Each structure stands twice: as structure tokens, then as C-alpha cells.
Amino acid sequence: MYGLQAISAHNGWAISVVGITIVFTGLVLLSLSIAQLHKILDLWENRHNLGSLKERLLKKNQPEKILSFTxxxxxxxxxxxxxxxxxxxxxxxxxxxxxxxxxxxxxxxxxxxxxxxxxxxxxxxxxxxxxxxxxxxxxxx
Structure with a gap:
């Protein structure tokens, strides 16, 4: 058995669809990671400012504390x-x-x-x- 009949008999169409899906997913993930690469590089270049960034985020997320007076x-x-x-x-x-x-x-x-x-x-x-x-x-x- 040769040709399209052999492909159909041995689940060739399903295997090819899975292969195309894997390749397409890999290309999408690669394009997304390349698109976000500039953020990672900025983080790497400014890693000495990372501690102050954490402090600013913590201060920003804390709710304003209102004291009660007697x-x-x-x-x-x-x-x-x-x-x-x-x-x-x-x-x-x-x-x-x-x-x-x-x-x-x-x-x-x-x-x-x-x-x-x-x-x-x-x-x-x-x-x-x-x-x-x-x-x-x-x-x-």
C-alpha cells in the first residue's frame, strides 16, 4: 500500500495535523517572546534599580492609613x-x-x-x- 491510502490507514492525517499545530504554536511563542524581549533587556540593564522599584510598588499597593484621634x-x-x-x-x-x-x-x-x-x-x-x-x-x- 502506497500513497494517500497508506497515509489514511496509519493515521497519517492526524499525525500531520498534530505536527503542524506544534510547529505553529512554537512559532507563535517565539514571536511573542521576541516581541517582549525589550522589556527583559530593560530589566537586565536596570537591575540595580530593581530594589527601589519593589519599594515603590509596595508603597503604591498599601492603602492609605487613616488614624483615629481621641x-x-x-x-x-x-x-x-x-x-x-x-x-x-x-x-x-x-x-x-x-x-x-x-x-x-x-x-x-x-x-x-x-x-x-x-x-x-x-x-x-x-x-x-x-x-x-x-x-x-x-x-x-
Missing amino acids: EQQKESAKQFKLLARTMDDSFALPKLLRLAEVSGLNAPHSSLALLLESGIIKSEESGFFTWDREMFMKIVQ
């Missing part, structure tokens, strides 16, 4: 707001702390630390700090 802490935050309004938009923390001590606020150091931790007082690149009104309204009132 009534005394809310009152202290309101008093700090009044003191911060007497200063410029950007202010120095030691000056704000000195004003709080002179004004007779209760536990000014811990209150200031709580305001920093909650994000009500935010740091600027120049070394000064600003008052975040939105965060203050969200937490205190």
Missing part, C-alpha cells in the same frame, strides 16, 4: 492648626513647637508627632513643612 488629640490638632495659620504656608517644625510650648499646649511633642504620622503636617523638599487641610478635615472633623 477628643483630646482632636482639640490639640485644632490648636496646632491655629498656630500654623499664624505662620507662613511653609513653616519650620521647631518654630511651631516653640509656639505650642509658649501657648501652653498639653504634650506638644507627642501631638506634633501624631500630626506628622497622620499626614496632616507634610514635609516639603526644602526642609519646611505644610499643613494639609484636606487630611485635617478628613481626620479631625
